Amino acid sequence: MTATEEVENTRTQGATTLARASTVRGGAFGRTLVRHAVYALVAIVVLIVLTSALAGTGNTFLNYQLAMVCAYLCATAGLTFLTGINGQLSLGHGALMATGAYGAALTIRALADRGIEAVWAVFVALLVGVLAALVVGAVIGAAAARLRGPYLAGVTTVIAIVVPAITTTFDGIFKGDQGLSFVTPSPGAVPALLSNEEWQAYLGIGCAVLVMFLLANLISSRFGRQFRAVANDEVAAKLSGINIARTQVLAFVVSAGCAGLGGALMAAITQQAAPGAYSLTLSLYLLMAIVIGGLGSLAGAVWGALLLVALPDLSTRITDSLELSPDLAQKLDGNLALAIFGLFLIIVMIVAPGGIQGLVRRLSGRLSARRRSAGS
């Protein structure tokens, strides 16, 4: 073989490899879709087993907590998408949860007034909650697309304060500080087989897995690249033909929809929607949770949601275990959780800047490296 032939030959081989690579790449998203679907199925099975196991303990509060984790997960996953992936800071996601919660609450009450208390009413309520949050999200998103950094933080903080205030201002519809209470319809035909808490947990699992599945696919799709590019380098994104403002509004709308679903779920689980539950503190909690969990990955949102339920529970246990005067106990009850959260945030940022998920990834990387070196 002459030298030229050899070069020619290598080039053809190179071309074939390239061609093969491109066909594989064409199916890459399909494979990711299948992988995510498998994850979702596994998650559903595991969580269903967990729910019945928790029901078996006789402590119904555990399933209520599981349902709350799922509700929070919808919101933290949405916020992770917005802040971690698209780079827009929101201090107002509590307000978007409130929008979803009130949307759902008003729907369930309206349907109940007409004598409709079937299970499907819950799904309609969740849908209305999501739609309401989508609309509010689009409005905030349109404003947010013009703002950056601290200005965006400022505007979203205002939203977090204004939305709960609206509920007290228009107390004819929203019933002021008392909030709206209602009975969430449940499949009561077989109450012996399915407790109310189990039903709530299943509802939560369904919604949370759906949100995670949709977001995971969105992030790994070609639109996902667009969201990440905008977060990272606006000029490069713009020059690559991406409409920055539209991408940012879209991210806000998607994120708001997730938060709305989380809020609607929370209303359905707690059977009420009251402004106290959706204060500015909740918005701060959500943001802290995703930072501690690990910004930029949906797994971080899972850690965040777990913390949002576990840490307040822990602080209640602490105050209960200490023999405190009733006055001090009451003061601590609401605030200790926030203090613990803050402390946790500081520690995590120092020890593991990548959040819990970053730490997990680092440890698992080190473990597999050790296993590899032990094997060789």
Add this chain to the structure above:
Amino acid sequence: MSAILEINGVTAGYGAAPVLQDVSISVPTGTICAVLGANGAGKTTLLRTLSGLLKPTAGQVVFDGQDLREVKVEHLIRLGLAHVPEGRGVVTELTVDENLRLGGLWRKDRADARRALDEVYQLFEPLQRRRSSAGHQLSGGERQMLALGRALVARPKVLLLDEPSLGLAPRVTAQIMALLRQLRDDTGLTVLLVEQNVRSALSVADEGVVMSLGRVVVSTSAEQLRGDDELRHAYLGF
């Protein structure tokens, strides 16, 4: 030969003092036009004005028969005008592959976008090897290749290049210049090349424009610029 890019009397700047004053340049189709000048001559501002990142206060830019004042920045790439900004313009958090695909994201013809991607990988061997590395893990030369590659995935008619030699080894610069020449010869690509590195820019350019303090002082063929010692001494400092 018709000009694909016409800059007519453009004045632009930041705030009160204009950086560009009454700049007119005509870039013929299928040529490499080098815009040369010292720091602060307005070269980068010129490119930013061309790609709409900066709005001119006077004058107009006509690309392929269309007045660019009416075109949004993100639509330029659809028309066939690609800008590789100074400092590489790579999305550092995305991988090489994701960066390149970003360049073809807007294209309707998915099959051809994939073909363009493969061509870029063939053009830049190092990118092929590092396709799943993140942008911030690349060397300066690789970043420049990536930024160029992303622009080429869009199959542009005109490429605006801002100081591709900045911070690169002479050998890498030479490779990039040779590549530009190859693209011009093979695909008829038009390049507007902004450079401080006069020698390497003139080695591939057909036309040369010298800017000084925001004005065009010389506009002639690259060959003449290469030969005219007096001109080189006066404006280019060697």
